[in-house]
Amino acid sequence: xxxxxxxxxxxxxxxxxxxxxxxxxxxxxxxxxxxxxxxxxxxxxxxxxxxxxxxxxxxxxxxxxxxxxxxxxxxxxxxxxxxxxxxxxxxxxxxxxxxxxxxxxxxxxxxx
Amino acid sequence: xxxxxxxxxxxxxxxxxxxxxxxxxxxxxxxxxxxxxxxxxxxxxxxxxxxxxxxxxxxxxxxxxxxxxxxxxxxxxxxxxxxxxxxxxxxxxxxxxxxxxxxxxxxxxxxxxxxxxx
Numbered sequence: 280x281x282x283x284x285x286x287x288x289x290x291x292x293x294x295x296x297x298x299x300x301x302x303x304x305x306x307x308x309x310x311x312x313x314x315x316x317x318x319x320x321x322x323x324x325x326x327x328x329x330x331x332x333x334x335x336x337x338x339x340x341x342x343x344x345x346x347x348x349x350x351x352x353x354x355x356x357x358x359x360x361x362x363x364x365x366x367x368x369x370x371x372x373x374x375x376x377x378x379x380x381x382x383x384x385x386x387x388x389x390x391x
Numbered sequence: 392x393x394x395x396x397x398x399x400x401x402x403x404x405x406x407x408x409x410x411x412x413x414x415x416x417x418x419x420x421x422x423x424x425x426x427x428x429x430x431x432x433x434x435x436x437x438x439x440x441x442x443x444x445x446x447x448x449x450x451x452x453x454x455x456x457x458x459x460x461x462x463x464x465x466x467x468x469x470x471x472x473x474x475x476x477x478x479x480x481x482x483x484x485x486x487x488x489x490x491x492x493x494x495x496x497x498x499x500x501x502x503x504x505x506x507x508x509x
Contacts, residue, residue, distance in 0.1 A: 320482075378440065
């Protein structure tokens with residue numbers, strides 16, 4: 280079983296709609312969760328971090344964490360063509376351990 | 392914000408030669424740097440954790456004698472791919488965290504180095 284799993288996509292969403300990206304993880308002691316955006320040929324850039332159960336909103340982005348279900352998601356509201364990228368879910372086992380385990384990523388395409 | 396400079400951004404080399412990739416933290420001190428490798432359409436895989444002034448910690452399956460890591464200062468870590476072969480062709484990315492450690496913090500990534508071995 281992969282430690283961090285994501286649907287590879289591609290996920291196509293019309294411009295202006297909500298894009299929903301999902302991620303599950305296997306290590307129950309995981310504490311820190313991150314969503315990175317990676318454009319083709321570029322390195323990842325951090326979109327959101329979340330550490331406790333519930334929702335965390337930042338602009339058009341909302342991260343949702345459910346530790347009981349070992350599930351973390353990212354919602355992108357009012358999707359823009361510039362949001363088209365691969366979104367990587369990453370997890371660390373505990374605070375202070377920045378050894379990130381990445382999922383394989385979901386390729387998102389926003390259709391104008 | 393924190394900036395990590397990685398050089399070169401791309402390199403082409405002949406099989407059997409060695410290639411050095413540099414990762415510099417420009418405006419902060421990095422006691423720990425991480426080296427990742429990413430093959431096409433795959434995720435980032437951690438290769439090793441580089442600690443300033445000590446030996447790097449390699450992940451299982453990563454050959455330490457092939458991928459030499461040096462972290463001689465708080466702002467510079469280098470990865471040398473020795474005796475490169477075509478299967479080493481990949482996207483290599485470094486990341487760093489600031490020192491002193493201030494809690495659950497995020498990493499700053501370099502722009503990556505694309506290595507092509509002919």
